[in-house]
Amino acid sequence: MNVLVFNVGSTTLKFACVDTSSGKRLTEGLIDRIGQPGGDAGDHLSAAKAALDQHRSLSVDAIGHRIVQGGAMFQTPALVTPSVIADLRTLDSFAPLHNPPARSVVEAIDEMKTGLGQVLVFDTAFFATLAPAAYRYAIPESVYVDHGVRRYGAHGTSHRFVTKHAIEYLSKRQPALASNARIVSLHLGGGASATASVGGVAVDTSMGMTPLEGLVMATRSGDIDPSVPLHLIRNAGMTADQVDRLLNKSSGLLGLCGDCDMRSILNRRDEGDDAASLAIDIYIHRLVKMIGGYVAEMGGVDALIFTAGVGENSAEIRRLATERLQHLGIKINASANQSGLSTDAVTDISDSGAAAKTLIVRTNEELEIAVQTAFIVG
Incomplete structure (x- = not known):
């Protein structure tokens, strides 16, 4: 079709x-x-x-x-x-x-x-499997029921696609993992999100009611104290719309160093730019903390996936994100990481002695959408 x-x-x-x-x-x-x-x-x-x-x-x-x-x-x-x-x-x-x-x-x-x-x-459908403990916020029941305030997630089409291909790859080597593979998938592009899944079923994700929550992104702040918008409205004279624009369009990497192109920021860092270095440090700090939390939540990890523009193409971000995770069984092969994506659906950049696989999977949201569309129409 x-x-x-x-x-x-x-x-x-x-x-x-x-x-x-x-x-x-x-x-x-x-x-x-x-x-x-x-x-x-x-x-x-x-x-x-x-x-x-x-x-x-x-x-x-x-x-x-x-x-x-x-x-x-x-x-x-x-x-x-x-x-x-x-x-x-x-x-x-x-x-x-x-x-x-x-x-x-x-x-x-x-x-x-x-x-x-x-x-x-x-995009949110992949996260319909989240338990209430993962999708509910600690707010009154009435706010959840009357206004739908809960975690919905985002990038689910991409997370579903790459997780499915990772499980196919893992199950050929370890058939027992087909139904219970513990995977952390990282969609790192202009928007960035992390998802924890077991056997292809999502159990947690970093984005919330909107795509603003979670990791540091190109122009979005990610996690922030909920009182910050109130402080800016009450004490800085900002309107709700101005705070919305600030957190969604003027924050993240752009807010930290005036640039939202990861390649440019890494080049500036290598040239000694302090703002660019800080931006990378904060980006990686948040990423490592999220991965570690999901590994703890699942009781271990069988595979870590990098996908989307930054995840697929930046060997340096992959290196920085994994170098502090060796105690969790995550270790990459430096040469394979530098070589990056192969022509295969899944590129394995794991070190031979690593307990968990580190994979690059090229996302294809269009194909996933087309396949689901064909199924419904057919």
Whole structure:
């Protein structure tokens, strides 16, 4: 089946047409700076039409959409219907940068009457297996029930994909691990998250009600004292919207050193830049603490996965993140780490004597979305 996958951002629309029988991408592209001066499209409706126009010569069987936030109501992929769209609209506030533009594309295509089935694949769905101890916050029951304040996670489509491939790799070597492999997966890109899973079932994750919680990211602060926003509103005269922008768009690596490109920051650190060095130190400190906590929670670890832009491509970040984890059985081979990704689905960079495997797995969210879409439509 040929599935056209849409991955919508606040000002972008990435697309790829995937042949689910072979896993190959037939097309891929990006419509950028939507709604901005000089951008590729005036709005997301125009962008969706342009993407569809590019595929008129292809036989497209269905459309799959990446949706960041599915809340508690969407724990599996959903075929688009009027009621599903109405339910999706209620989740806009949980992911205000991602859900509304993605929903607008879904609605636009629905109004076009293309005859193609549309399927929503939710980043949060992988975390539907979390126990209340992992997803509840220590707040009154009424706030949880009435306002949906709980951990939902994010990047679940990526974590599901790389974990599945890691288990396939491990089970060929140790069949007993197929059903109980304890894995920590690290999705390290502009956004960054960590997930703990056992036998492919998520048991904890670092992102919370929104994608702001957890690790240090390119422009997001990650974990922070909840009183900080209140302090800034009460004592610095900032509005709630200003604090929102501060923590989501002006913090993280960008806030620490004025740069959010990991390659540039590492180069600056090597040249003696103190701000860049501090940014890397904080990034790694938070990462190591999260990994250690998940290993303790699972009672051990069988594999550590690096994926996404930084995780797949930065040998230095992988080295720094693992060098303090040898007491947990995690040790990498320096040469294999430096060589990085191979052409295989999974690249093993573990030291031969390590108790746990350290793996690089190239994520492919588009393929995962296409496969889930084909299953629902089929």
